[in-house]
Amino acid sequence: MSVSRTVELEGHIIDSGVMGRCMGIVMDMDGWFDVEEFDVGTRKHEESYARMRVSAEEEETLHEILHQLNQTGATLEDPIDAGIEPAPADRVVPAGFYSTTNHPTEIRYEGKWIEVERIEMDCAVVVDPEGGDHDGPRAYTKVLNAIEKGDLVVTGNTGIRVHPPERPRDAGGAFGFMQGGVSSERPATTQIENVANAIAETKDRGGNVMVVAGPAVIHSGARNDLARLVGEGYVDAISAGNGFAVHDLERDLYGTSLGMDVETLEHPRKGHKHHIYTISEIIRSGGISEAVAEGKIDSGIMYECVENDVPFVLAGSIRDDGPLPDTITDSIAAQNAIREQAHDADLVLMLATLLHSVAVGNCLPSTTRVVCVDINPATVTQLQDRGSAQTVGMVTDIGTFVPLLADALLDGSE
Structure with missing residues (x-):
């Protein structure tokens, strides 16, 4: 004997593909459906509504189908309050707990819908009565x-x-280009101008811009331009690893990045030791801020962060040298620090770093705009595959992207 429930879909469910995805989910999971009502919005800004009865042979199959439909945006026609159970111990969730997506979510409690605060993927939802x-x-x-x-x-x-x-129906406004996808064939100059416009619009409305950066930013010669953006107020927070900060500071102290002269591409004698000498000097001072205060560091990205009170999180890894005193070596503490930054961000610019991009992406709600730039298209693809589907990807050299972005923003503001 089959079992069934009725679900509802509302919004721009046709052009955003939600209707088709829901139908596909039901069929792919061995269920079937009957569309009982379908009101199509016939004007550009009108929404559509559909009521669909979903059936399956077994209760367990129907439950799994409804779960997937829920993640896609469908809701039960006759919702009841969410199930709630107390956690049996610290760090232990009840069996069958609801694991979140990164999409805006509400739960029904005592007959009322409550928005879930600080939404991010792969978390539990806790209710405070x-x-x-x-x-x-x-x-x-x-x-x-x-x-x-x-x-x-x-x-x-x-x-x-x-x-x-929902995918926007038009491409108007500074954020119109941000509709997901990755391609190496889009006009790079146009895309960079679009990103610059998006950053400028975010700042104009009082928003927060976060940069996630890898050491390639330093190695490729983009250091000074990112430092300019920090100094001019276009960056509100930086998330990176120990290596990023080390090579930025090395560039100031020795003129090299990972032992290579960025200007001449030569390898000075003992250049391979410059990064560890840099770490030693910063430890001797007591930290990056202290080194800036002493005058030991007087240029670069970390210098501009200190001088302009731009917070940074340096998350450590198992392969770090040193590390710097500012690097957070406890992985849970680093996650929490990144999470605090991520939840304040309105736009995130990810520059040539796979691991940190994925880490930050995991903390972001799907409403946060994300631009990921890397010479390797797999970086952007992996970020999207792990749930950050709102990501716009640009496949280009980071050493070209950052200077052009800085010129577009800074020259345009003069």
């Missing part, structure tokens, strides 16, 4: 290692509403 300083109950995400015994954790898939971002 009292709400603290809030007017009424609140819901928010928690990573699994932060769960405490007794936390009220959302379980199952009922009483949960997910809102995937």
